[in-house]
Amino acid sequence: MGTHVAAAEQTSAGTAAQPDSPTRTGLLIIGASQSGVQLAVSLRALGFDEHITLLGDEDHRPYQRPALSKEFLQGTVESESLIFRSNEYWAEHNVDLVKGEYIVGIDKEADGSGVAHSSSGRQFPFQRLALTVGARARKLEIEGGDLDGVLYLRNADDALALKARVGDARDVVVIGGGFIGLEAASSLQKMGKNVTVLEFGPRLVGRAVGEETADYFLQAHRARGLDIRLNTSAKRFTAAGAAGNAVAVAGVELQDGTVLPAQIVLVGIGVLPNTQLAEQLGLTVDNGIVVDRFALASDGTTVAIGDCANMPNPVPGSAPGERIRLESVNNAIEHAKVAAYSLTGRREEYAGIPWFWSNQADLKLQIAGLCNGYDQTVLRRDEARGKFSVLYYRLGQVIAADCVNAPLDFMAVKNALAKGQNIPAAAASDPATPLKTITTDS
Ligand SMILES: Cc1cc2nc3c(=O)[nH]c(=O)nc-3n(C[C@H](O)[C@H](O)[C@H](O)COP(=O)(O)OP(=O)(O)OC[C@H]3O[C@@H](n4cnc5c(N)ncnc54)[C@H](O)[C@@H]3O)c2cc1C
Incomplete structure (x- = not known):
């Protein structure tokens, strides 16, 4: 997603915050994506004037994910248009953007300050901490799962790997009839691929929608030529070439023994919230990092927002004590605003009604x-x-x-x-x- 490196942006080879002389940032945001970016932007809008470090493990400047299964996959938008903010924006707003650093451990004091350690050995001391670490693709652990061409779609590198293979592929099997699977399946079908979607459950899109909507999508996609098989799961992935030295996927064997040809298998069976750092910090974790109405984790100082956070259901009238973890752009944005208020000493609850979109064909x-x-x-x-x-x-x-x-x-x-x-x-x-x-x- 672009290679330009400006003053406010550091890569893992950058010179600022060296291990021997790390500078303490006012707020360290771990995870440079939808919610992390919004948090930094909202804080500046509220007048938060301390230094911010926005750090992520990806080598790209922060970008919007939704297009990865849609326009970007289809080649109708360029990667540059997915970038949230220019390097100039970050520089002008006193935000250091650090790319390519994966945080593996955090030492934290009771007052909320501490030091984060990256896998490359760098240290990032902070006054306050925000976890915006999102979620990762759930892996399908079956035979052949590590063959070349068995892919996932969570980030830009995944999308680039998929795009690189699409040209040579005729048959694609998508495993998982959720939003990402159906979006990617529709995109790949539009690109002329022979696409089959395997859904383990009895209907599409799991519990995110009711039965009528699931049925509607099933019929609509089938009418548009998608081969969708419900109650169907993959037993193993078969390989091309002679046994022993073959690495590329060639097919998907179903439980009933049927083998579907596939030069690409795209697995979209949901995500797992990234809670490793929270667990290491001793924060309460339960299907995500448990936060209160003000996006504060159980230590009362760390904020956690977006896909990684489990929060009280913000919909007015919802059952008392009901909690929810949402995976959507709208939630990442609204939750970031709540956290920004908390970090500036104000208490504002989630505003607005959660909403979501998904474009499929x-x-x-x-x-x-x-x-x-x-x-x-x-x-x-x-x-x-x-x-x-x-x-x-x-x-x-x-x-x-x-x-x-x-x-x-x-x-x-x-x-x-x-x-x-x-x-x-x-x-x-x-x-x-x-x-x-x-x-x-x-
Ligand atoms: C292909 C795709 C299509 C989507 N389409 C839609 C859509 O149409 N509509 C919609 O509303 N939503 C959609 N979403 C969901 C939406 O993109 C997410 O809800 C949103 O990105 C969540 O933002 P986040 O910042 O909470 O987490 P993420 O976007 O997951 O970002 C977390 C970041 O933290 C980094 N990170 C994690 N751990 C560490 C660590 N230890 N050290 C450093 N960095 C770390 C991750 O690599 C990642 O860059 C889609 C998602 C995908 C993948």
Whole structure:
């Protein structure tokens, strides 16, 4: 994602903060991606004037991930357009961007200060610490899993490795019918590949959406020519060439013995939050780094946000004590704002309603709210216009919506949730009725 190195940017071969004379930064942000970048930007917007070090292990300048399975994979956007901020921005805002340093250990004092140690032997002393370490791809541990061409898609290097192989591949097997798998499968199909998606479970997209939406996506993708196999798992990956010296993947053997040809296998079976540093620090960890409403971890000084954090469900009206770990751009941004307030001594809770998008072929899904615990759904389907929405209700109150190619429905539900309003179920089922015209004060 570009190679230019400016004043504010250091690589692992950089000269600042040498092991023998490390300078203490005001805030060390470990993880230079969506939430880490937003935290630094929000802090400057709030007037935080201490030095910030934004450190990450990747060799690229911080970039937006969503395009990796979509436009970037398809080659319709350049890597430069994915970069969040210019080097000049970081320099002007007194932020040192450190690339290519993986933090392996942290010594921390009760007042929140400490020293982080990287695998290259560098030390990064800090006054305050933020963990924005995100998540990593869950690995599929089956025979042949280390063959060349068995790939994952979490970061830019993964995307570059996938792109480098696509030209020579005819058949691709995508393992996992979640968002990333379906986005990449749609992109690869658009690029002329013969794509098969294997989903272990009985429906697509796991628990992130309800049954109607999962069924809709299954039918829509099949109608567009994707070969999707539910309740199907891979037994092993087979290799090309003579046994013993072959390294490239050639196929996927299913549990029933069927072998699907594959020059690329893309595994998208979910992610695991990066909690290693938090565990080493003795912070409470439970499906992510446990934080309070103000993004503070159990030591009361470290902030943890984004994909790595497990937080109280921010949706108004959610069950007391209910916790959630969200994996979305919107959450990384909103959670970073909460942490920025905390670090500047203010207490502000998560604002807004969680929302998410996923583009798969011409299917533009937007999700407002969280559908956990729904007891009723209302379907709005306009076949002629290719629009589809499901509204989720709990005790008569709308709590979420999945909207495909229906941005007005999405906006209406998102606005209603933000204002604590309702969209009565009885009136919502006619797709010709704009939802905003039937929104009521609850
Ligand atoms: C292919 C793809 C497509 C996506 N599409 C969408 C979408 O359409 N819509 C949407 O809302 N969301 C999407 N997402 C999810 C979204 O990108 C993430 O929710 C978001 O990136 C989370 O940001 P984060 O900063 O919390 O974590 P991450 O982006 O995971 O960043 C964490 C960073 O910390 C680094 N790191 C970890 N440990 C260490 C360490 N010890 N030392 C130094 N550095 C470390 C990691 O390498 C990484 O760079 C997509 C994600 C992917 C991978």
